Amino acid sequence: MTRAASHGYRLGPDDKPVLFAAGFVLLILLVGTGYTLSTQGSMPLLQPQYILQQLQVGAFLGIVAAGMMLVILLGHIDLSVPWTLTAAAMMATAVGGAWAIPVGIGVGLLVGMVNGLGVAYLRVPSMIFTLGMNAVMRGLMVAHTGGFAPQTAATDLMQYLAVARIGGVIPVALLVWLAVSAAVVVILTRTVLGRAIYAIGNRERAAYLSGIDTSRVILIAFALSGAAAGIAGVLLAGYSTKAYQGMGDAYLLPSIAAVVVGGTNILGGRGRYLGTLVGVILIVLLNSVLSIMQMPEAGRQIIYGGVIIMMLLVYGRGDRITG
Template sequence: MGPVDIILRQFDRATVIAFACIVVLLFIGALAEPAFLSPKYLVQQLHVASFLGVVATGVMLVILLGHIDLSIPWTIGVGGMMATGAAGILGPELGVPLAIPFGISCGAAIGFINGLGVAYLRAPAMIFTLGMNAVAQGLMVYHTGGFAPQDRATEFMRELAVGHLVPGVPNPLLIWLVLGAATMFMLNRTTLGRRIYAIGNQERAVFLSGVDTRRVVLICFVISGACAAAAGVLLAGWANRSYQAMGDPYLLPTIAAIILGGTNVLGGRGKYIGTVAGVILITILQSMLSVVQPQRYFVQLGLDMPADTFRQVVFGLVIIAMLLLYGRNQRVTA
């Protein structure tokens, strides 16, 4: 099976619907603002989507197992804040060149603890990862003394987030493309990928067949933590600094994007190209809500809702709707 065949197999019903919704949103946005369809604007939206896409890559693996990772917000913050503060922690000679791997390693460490708790201690993923999110928040508040971090991104972090190694293609988008291709290959062509789907369908049966399911769960949580921290590094480079709660806006959009792409929240089914479509769809939806500002029409009803609050309501409704649409389906191996 060649790469083209692998990509074609990814286009299931949910993926097609997601891409159709993208086209509809672009059309609606163009009616409100003609520049919505300009190449410059579309590349800019893909640039923004790449941060969410990197996070969603790791979280999707966890959801395919039938688990959830709610430590994402502050794992992103840990990645960004540890990368920008590496020089002060490791010293300038080591901290500057190792800033990016140090930040990503800290996120992977959080994922490792999550994996130990869920796989080996059999703790509920929702509760354990939510607790780890609180632990990471407390550690970062202690690290900064409760104040905004004064550290700045390194030149390489800045170049990685806003530069263009390939003309016309932002580096974060290029990173997401490479990461996505590797993830798609892993899910479709490797033993680990087949085991992830199998565990999501019936973990007990996979364990009885002789597979160390705990190790697979641990690996996926480590990847999820590393991806979240990598997104934090990119966000810190983009803003030229890290800041507290920098990952808070990413939890609901990440879950919504994955579910919109057709990944079963109970595990066992999902296509990575669907997650890509979901990420782009959520990004365009965010942009369209900012441009059109539909919440202003609720003022006449006495509902003066801030834009950020309205977006959270929309994302919550999207997740509920997709759960009702996909959540009842029987889990099958992809």
């Protein structure tokens, strides 16, 4: 078991990635504020309304990243997120009514379980199996829509969860993200499942010999990742009022980046959800500031990739902590 699992969320030497990412968030805010102040004479980035808006948009990425973190902690990866998310959104809008949200989440859960079966029991490398599942889901959704844009619309409840604000201030989507975050924190810090995830990420064979049902844990982690993608798909369809082809493509690499930039070891076994949370905020704010600065797409991609590489070079080469 890692120190991250045993010491809760007290900051210490192992939290350098979290502190570094938080510092970079402040730097992004300062740079963006300086730019808008010099060009527009205002400071929108420091206004509560703007920050809440960014958190509302970031909620979709945050939910996906929460599920992705569980898989990465195992030392695996889930590349089926784009079309798992899209399929969940399409099926939820197709079914409609009271069953829309359960069906959307159920689609994500089902895809995650298939991923888990393939990785845990068939022993297919997660990168290969989940990439294959992504292609399968894409084919199924193209067949479902006939290759055309879906004509179905999101339900009122889906739109409420995605765009409504309590008291006209607090986005409901942010509360959904917080609920998912709380569930992940409890799993990782207060349950046997969480301890098993860290143990498998450190050394799967040792975890198996210690009595952990490693296959079942891997299956559950992938199922939760799929369910998280399903929740994000339902919310994103509500935000857009409909589902559309490729709506999940923009969430794969940012979700992985948020997890890794937040300090989770890409090889598994180490990481805190607090780091993933800060990583999501960092990526959302970085994209927002680059958009405000009207940075060309080529420049945005270069800066975005450069920031990720730089932060990984700072702290990403440390040895894993073994339990």
